[in-house]
Amino acid sequence: MTIRIGIMGYGNLGRGVECAIKQSTDMELAAVFTRRDPQTVSILTPSAGVYRVEDAEKMADKIDVMILCGGSATDLPEQTPKYAKQFNLVDSFDTHAKIPEHFDAVDRSAKESGKLAVVSAGWDPGMFSLNRLYAESILPCGSSYTFWGKGVSQGHSDAIRRIKGVKDARQYTIPLENALEAVRSGNTPEFTTREKHLRECFVVAEQGEDLERIEKEIVTMPNYFAEYDTIVHFISEEEMQRDHSGIPHGGFVIRSGKTGWEEENIHIIEYRLQLDSNPEFTSSVLLATARAVYRMAAAGMTGCKTLFDIPPAYFSPKDGRELREHLL
C-alpha cells in the first residue's frame, strides 16, 4: 500500500519533497499544485501531474497527505487552515512567535473537518525543537543552547541586497567555536548576541559604488548586523556564482545539565546538523512527517499536532518488531 502525496507549491521545498519521495518505496507523488500556469512548470516525476491550486479541492480523494511547501510569511497562515478542511496535511510554518496562533487556527479547521494536520515540521522548528524537549525533560536542572550555522540566512542576504549599490549578496551565520566549547565543557554561560554568532557577508557591488559606504551600511544595520561582529567581503559575480550558489545550513542544540543529590555530575547532550541543502533537509523531515500523519489519521486522530505529539515509530516505514530488533 502506497501513501499518495500532494505537493502544494513547487519551489525549493516542493522540489525537495519530490526528490525525497523518490527515495521512499512506500510513497508516491500524486500531484503538484502551483499558482503558476501548470503548462510552464516542469517537474521531475513523469508519473505525476501538475495542476492549478484551484483544482486541489476536486482531487481530495486522490491524495492521502498534502504537503504545504509555501512560505511562512503569507502563504501558510492562509493555506494551512484552508486545506485542513479537506486534507490531512503537514507544513513547515517557521515563524516561532506566531506558532501558537497558527496552531489554533489550523486546529479549529481540522477538528471541524475531522482531518489531521501537523504544523512546523522541519529542523528549527522541528528536529531542534524535539531535541530541546527531550533534553530538558531528561535534565530538568540545566541550560539549553541553540546555535545556528554555518549556513546561509535568506533574511540577512535579502537585507543586504536592499542596500543601494548592491547587486547580489550572501550572508553566512557562523556559530563561534569559543562559545560552543564553553558550553561543551559543562559551563552554563550567558552569552551576548555577539558572543554566540558571527556574520560573514559576500557582496557583489555595482560598478563604481563606494564600497566603504556599503560596508558601513551593512555592519551598522540594526537588528540584522549591528549586534554582531560582521565581516564583509566584496567579490565578483563569477565568484558569487562559483563559490556561493549552495544553500547550506545547520547548527547545534546543546543541553548542559546536572544530576546527583548535590548536583555533582554534569551531562552534555548535543545534537548537530550539517546540511548541504537547507530546503532539501526540511523537505525530508516533511515527508517523514507525512508518513506519520497518514498513520495517525488512520488511527482516528484529528485536529492540529506538532512533532511533539508524534510517536517516533510513526516516522519509519519499518514495523514495530523490526524497529525493536534493529534500531533499539
Add this chain to the structure above:
Amino acid sequence: MTIRIGIMGYGNLGRGVECAIKQSTDMELAAVFTRRDPQTVSILTPSAGVYRVEDAEKMADKIDVMILCGGSATDLPEQTPKYAKQFNLVDSFDTHAKIPEHFDAVDRSAKESGKLAVVSAGWDPGMFSLNRLYAESILPCGSSYTFWGKGVSQGHSDAIRRIKGVKDARQYTIPLENALEAVRSGNTPEFTTREKHLRECFVVAEQGEDLERIEKEIVTMPNYFAEYDTIVHFISEEEMQRDHSGIPHGGFVIRSGKTGWEEENIHIIEYRLQLDSNPEFTSSVLLATARAVYRMAAAGMTGCKTLFDIPPAYFSPKDGRELREHLL
C-alpha cells in the same frame, strides 16, 4: 497532582532515580524496595520508606509507576514480566539481542493485567535508539554509525579483574577521532572493529606479579581486547582511587545521508552524549519515561511499549501550549 514513584532495587541506578526525583516537582518517591534487609539500607529521601521486595505487591495502590533498577542479566527478565501484573512500570533492559523476547514476555503480562510497561529506556538502548530511528526515517539513503565513549565499560573492567595477579582494573572505551572525522566529512566508510574504538586499561597488579604476562593476557583476550588496539597502564591503588573512581560514559550516533534527485547533497545528523555518571543519566531517562508511562496509562494504553512509541510531549511536565510557545 504528584506522580508517586516506586524504586525496585537500590544500587547506582536506584539511587540515581532518587536523585532525579528531587529535581522534579511533579514526582515524589513513595517507596524503595530492596532484597537486602530494609534496616540496613539507608536512603536519601526522609519522607520515603524502604521495604522488602516481597512487600511491593501489597503497596500497589500507593505507587503510580514502578521503576525497575535491577540488572539485565538476571533481574529484569524475571522482574519486569512479574511486576507488570500489578504495576505500570519502566525498566532499562539493555541486552540488545534479547529485547524482542523480553518485550514479548512483558507485553503478554501487561496486556493481561491492563497495565502499561515501557522497557529498554536509557541511553543505549534509549536516546541513541531514538536518534537512530529519527535520522534513518528522515534520511533513508545513508549510513548510521554508533560510537561509544569515552567511558568506563564495566564488562571489560571485570574481564581484566578476573586475570590472575590483578587487584583492580578500569577499562575506558574510546572512540577514534579519525573515524569520527571521516563520518562527519560525509564519507560513509566501513570500519573494522579496530578502526572505530580504542581500549585503554588502568590496572593495579598484586605485589611482585609479572606485569608483562598480565599485559599480554589482556591485549590477547578474545572478544574483549584482541580485535582492538589496547593500551595498558599499571598504576597504584592510590592512583586508581584518585583518578578513576567515576563512571563516565557517552558516545555518538551519526547518520550520513544523501538527498536530491541525483543524491547530490550530503547531510550529517549527529547526536552526542558526554556523561559524568552513566547510571545517573540512565536514571534521569527512566524518570522522564515514568512520567510518560503515567500519562499513557491514564489515556488507557496497556501492554509493552518502548521509547519508539511515546509522543515526546509526554516526557515533559509542561503542557502542550507551553511546549509550543517555548520549545518549538
